[in-house]
Amino acid sequence: MKFYNREKEIKILSQKITSNNFEFIYLLGKRRVGKTELITHLNNNILQKDFYYIFVEKSDLKVFLQKQEKYIYEKTGLKYNFETIEDFLDFFFLQSDLNLLVIDEFQNFNNVDKSIFSIFQKKIDQYQNKSNKKIIVLGSLQSLMIKIFENSKEPLYKRATFNLFIKEFDLDTQVEILKDIFGKNYNHQILLDIYSIFGGIAYYLKSIYRENYDKYELNQILKDLFFDEFALFKNEGKEILIEEFGMKYKRFFAIIEAISVGKNKRNEIMDQVGLGTGEIDLYLKELIDIYDIIEVDYPFLESKKNISKYKIKDNFIEFWFKYIYSNKDKFELGLYDLVLENVLKDFEKYKGFKFEKLVKDFLILENKKGNLDFTFTKIGTWLDRKNNEIDIIYTDEKENIVFLECKLNENRINQSEINQLKNNVSLFLNKNQKFLDKNIKIGFAIFDIKNIVKFDYI
Numbered sequence: 001m002k003f004y005n006r007e008k009e010i011k012i013l014s015q016k017i018t019s020n021n022f023e024f025i026y027l028l029g030k031r032r033v034g035k036t037e038l039i040t041h042l043n044n045n046i047l048q049k050d051f052y053y054i055f056v057e058k059s060d061l062k063v064f065l066q067k068q069e070k071y072i073y074e075k076t077g078l079k080y081n082f083e084t085i086e087d088f089l090d091f092f093f094l095q096s097d098l099n100l101l102v103i104d105e106f107q108n109f110n111n112v113d114k115s116i117f118s119i120f121q122k123k124i125d126q127y128q129n130k131s132n133k134k135i136i137v138l139g140s141l142q143s144l145m146i147k148i149f150e151n152s153k154e155p156l157y158k159r160a161t162f163n164l165f166i167k168e169f170d171l172d173t174q175v176e177i178l179k180d181i182f183g184k185n186y187n188h189q190i191l192l193d194i195y196s197i198f199g200g201i202a203y204y205l206k207s208i209y210r211e212n213y214d215k216y217e218l219n220q221i222l223k224d225l226f227f228d229e230f231a232l233f234k235n236e237g238k239e240i241l242i243e244e245f246g247m248k249y250k251r252f253f254a255i256i257e258a259i260s261v262g263k264n265k266r267n268e269i270m271d272q273v274g275l276g277t278g279e280i281d282l283y284l285k286e287l288i289d290i291y292d293i294i295e296v297d298y299p300f301l302e303s304k305k306n307i308s309k310y311k312i313k314d315n316f317i318e319f320w321f322k323y324i325y326s327n328k329d330k331f332e333l334g335l336y337d338l339v340l341e342n343v344l345k346d347f348e349k350y351k352g353f354k355f356e357k358l359v360k361d362f363l364i365l366e367n368k369k370g371n372l373d374f375t376f377t378k379i380g381t382w383l384d385r386k387n388n389e390i391d392i393i394y395t396d397e398k399e400n401i402v403f404l405e406c407k408l409n410e411n412r413i414n415q416s417e418i419n420q421l422k423n424n425v426s427l428f429l430n431k432n433q434k435f436l437d438k439n440i441k442i443g444f445a446i447f448d449i450k451n452i453v454k455f456d457y458i
Helices: 007-017 035-047 061-076 085-094 106-112 116-127 142-150 171-185 188-198 202-210 218-225 236-260 266-273 277-289 315-332 336-369 415-431
Strands: 023-028 052-055 100-104 134-139 162-165 294-297 309-312 378-383 389-395 400-407 439-448 452-457
Touching (some): 007 162, 023 142, 171 188, 188 315, 188 336, 188 439, 236 266, 236 277, 236 294, 389 415, 400 415
Parallel strands (some): 023 134, 100 134
Antiparallel strands (some): 294 309, 378 389, 389 400
């Protein structure tokens, strides 16, 4: 499968790697997003230089150093004896052949020997002003990587010269990938299905490619990847999050599962998982601020916690918890076909919720391209205490504001739906009267098989 997108990331990293300065760069991004693939592509196809790549396993320090001795001998034919991590870093800074050191799963040094981070600090301070070497470190445990580099009490705080967050593929790239996978059989219905399940995570899209499907069949993809005894992603959510959460994973899993099945208000989550006020606030804060798994959705331009909603940010995590983790008892009984049958019955409804997120992603992308009537600076949803809701509102905070209801099927838009949307907009404007004299557009964002989204204004 070819390499996709990442032009901006490649450009800035190429500049950093070819500069005459010392660089200590850390790349952050969720598991499976494509960090290692980015660095490999950068080296092999752009820079075309040899680099020293280390994958940090959770082994003891002696085993780690022995592996580096062997690796260096294989690359250079020279034998070295590293007694300490300090010996190894001195070798890297003083030898002339390899200028780029890439360390994957850097946070695993925390399991090897926590003092290693202090040694990195010492060597960076020692060599940074007299060396043009480059070190790039990658990590997928976001909470630990952020702590290592952004906690003022940690030795590597402010030692990085640059950091880069690797995001999911945008919608344009997802379309490009799916067209390459399904060829002439592709249409935007496939995008909506796959987006609802996987989002724009590189590894998951590549997994569909590796299955080598002749045609698109949603039930077969779901069966192969989730609903079979040997399905590739049957345990994926557990595998990528247990290490991140540590000993508290059961509490976190219960909260995420509750949100995935529609319990998205604070009191609903509390009732579902059986936690008190203090505990639930602590866990929710960690899931938002530390682990970046969920987000709190306040009413547009407001911050009233009592009418906020909690949402899972990652499409794959939401799908896995809603349909796999919540059915773990049935999975243990081997009832994969039964669960899949129920999922397929519910999936159209589920896509309706995911379509709202897709529309938001679509608008943000079009906004960046300058393809909208105006450039918006705020986008969000609105909800009041009586559950009157507007799916999407966006505004330039000057002259223009747009209100949208998201619909998969325009045939289901009737006069009652139109009247309800107009009523909800009136309720919003009564509370936010500064918009009354602005250019107001009200309408529906509708899934379109040709253009992904089309807009019908009333």
